[in-house]
Amino acid sequence: MQISARNVLSGRVKSVTYGVVSAEVVVELSGGEEIVSVITKRSAEELGLSEGKEVLVVVKATSVMIALE
């Protein structure tokens, strides 16, 4: 699948925390930074997410803000 979202970054799962509806997934990017994602619990299960798994982090450009320190 080629997707319109402009941000597709590779990384590795560091942790998955399951709630009832949602799941919080922490991914370490290949550049070393950490990205936190909240997806549905069902998606996390269907993707078989677990520590060490290689994944892509996908973010639509309109969801990205810019700030100055």
Added chain:
Amino acid sequence: MQISARNVLSGRVKSVTYGVVSAEVVVELSGGEEIVSVITKRSAEELGLSEGKEVLVVVKATSVMIALE
């Protein structure tokens, strides 16, 4: 300002493309990856964004998706 968005990554502006309402900003993260953001033209002007400027990229965790190659 300390913000609830879990993803706050530092980087440097590579380019800014202005539309009438929006602006597309490409940022190179310190880890080397590129992130694309679409914000309002007014915000880009008020932040004084231009090539080489050090910025922060801010993304709410609920905006981040996970995928498998």
Added chain:
Amino acid sequence: MQISARNVLSGRVKSVTYGVVSAEVVVELSGGEEIVSVITKRSAEELGLSEGKEVLVVVKATSVMIALE
């Protein structure tokens, strides 16, 4: 790519309207409904979107609201 977004629906492009930064894409779903998407102009070009092209519409569950008539 298998993605965590829970809504992946197939359809066909009806129209693409280009702005400077954004592009508006109207897709007819196989069920007959119309979906409107706004993505970056660059993405629309890179996906080679044009009338009649078969595409997938992808929406994260947290972006979907429910209403009563």
Added chain:
Amino acid sequence: MQISARNVLSGRVKSVTYGVVSAEVVVELSGGEEIVSVITKRSAEELGLSEGKEVLVVVKATSVMIALE
């Protein structure tokens, strides 16, 4: 209420799963496709969502991505 969100599709609730803060709602569109939404638990209760209820699915155009298989 007439809303700026360009995607307002009718359907019927298939299931509602309650968490502590969120609720996952699966809706079958009149075209036959399934849409998954995550809203707050409180909203799901206030809308009185239950299996079989006729609802509208509302999505802002900027939340919709396009992909190629």
Added chain:
Amino acid sequence: MQISARNVLSGRVKSVTYGVVSAEVVVELSGGEEIVSVITKRSAEELGLSEGKEVLVVVKATSVMIALE
């Protein structure tokens, strides 16, 4: 229409700026604060938005961040 979005605030249009695809709408809330919205140009036209018009501002709870000064 009763909608799951938890934030529905009344106000009055202060200005509308049209781009090719998008439109920026500034609304003054009854409490005096200003809210800026970016919707599609087509939506702004269909809602007949112009200075002084009474409107509702609608925001899904998952789109709202919290920060400390």
Added chain:
Amino acid sequence: MQISARNVLSGRVKSVTYGVVSAEVVVELSGGEEIVSVITKRSAEELGLSEGKEVLVVVKATSVMIALE
């Protein structure tokens, strides 16, 4: 931090409801309106959110919809 999000409104926390992954935060704006936010539980804890605390509500313009009664 100066952020591109065009909506930064001051208010006071009315309540915080914790789930496993998420937290629902209700804020009373200085203008008297109530805003509901869903952020991650971890963010709510790290910001030390509790009733009466002065906070800022931050919303990106592209997340704001406009409606007519």
